[in-house]
Amino acid sequence: AQSVTQLDSHVSVSEGTPVLLRCNYSSSYSPSLFWYVQHPNKGLQLLLKYTSAATLVKGINGFEAEFKKSETSFHLTKPSAHMSDAAEYFCVVSGANDYKLSFGAGTTVTVRA
Amino acid sequence: GAVVSQHPSWVICKSGTSVKIECRSLDFQATTMFWYRQFPKQSLMLMATSNEGSKATYEQGVEKDKFLINHASLTLSTLTVTSAHPEDSSFYICSATLGQGRTQYFGPGTRLLVL
Numbered sequence: 001a002q003s004v005t006q007l008d009s010h011v012s013v014s015e016g017t018p019v020l021l022r023c024n025y026s027s028s029y030s031p032s033l034f035w036y037v038q039h040p041n042k043g044l045q046l047l048l049k050y051t052s053a054a055t056l057v058k059g060i061n062g063f064e065a066e067f068k069k070s071e072t073s074f075h076l077t078k079p080s081a082h083m084s085d086a087a088e089y090f091c092v093v094s095g096a097n098d099y100k101l102s103f104g105a106g107t108t109v110t111v112r113a
Numbered sequence: 114g115a116v117v118s119q120h121p122s123w124v125i126c127k128s129g130t131s132v133k134i135e136c137r138s139l140d141f142q143a144t145t146m147f148w149y150r151q152f153p154k155q156s157l158m159l160m161a162t163s164n165e166g167s168k169a170t171y172e173q174g175v176e177k178d179k180f181l182i183n184h185a186s187l188t189l190s191t192l193t194v195t196s197a198h199p200e201d202s203s204f205y206i207c208s209a210t211l212g213q214g215r216t217q218y219f220g221p222g223t224r225l226l227v228l
Contacts, residue, residue: 034216043117043222046219049216090157100162103157
């Protein structure tokens with residue numbers, strides 16, 4: 001079985017400063033990993049995904065994540081936070097033989113002006 | 114591309130009535146659709162997996178007679194909450210996969226409030 005752990009339930013940053021959201025995964029196979037963002041009362045939007053190609057993955061809105069197999073991590077970063085980045089972020093891993101997703105508990109990002 | 118819609122976005126109903134929620138893939142044919150439930154300040158909980166033309170596969174603890182899923186075409190899946198009760202109030206989100214890929218594209222969600 002696969003699982004993900006988001007290490008921070010809440011991250012607060014100042015506008016214009018870097019954002020780091022940490023995610024560790026557990027999987028017995030080579031996983032597919034995703035980061036999704038959810039704004040209040042909205043569905044989930046795909047930020048980026050890792051599917052065994054390049055370990056540094058670039059996504060939308062300036063986000064990127066690095067897959068580190070040795071550390072079983074898939075941390076999400078952005079060099080400069082914007083007010084519109086305030087949202088809930090989910091790290092997600094896909095099952096090996098099916099399409100089921102396992103979600104982390106989520107990290108709430110607040111951005112201070 | 115890969116847009117998923119849900120209708121309605123909001124629904125308020127009386128206890129004991131049934132509510133149908135539609136999930137549509139607008140610009141692609143979805144091989145598989147999923148239904149999730151999300152409680153406030155929590156992550157998503159998978160309710161069921163739906164493939165076109167076959168019965169849905171429900172997760173453990175999800176009542177299939179209460180949450181009826183119909184996947185009539187490659188672009189439409191419906192979730193019917195039968196005899197709704199206040200504890201069924203929640204945010205319901207669907208998703209769909211494109212082709213054989215593992216990426217799920219999510220709908221905007223439906224907020225259900227049962228009075």
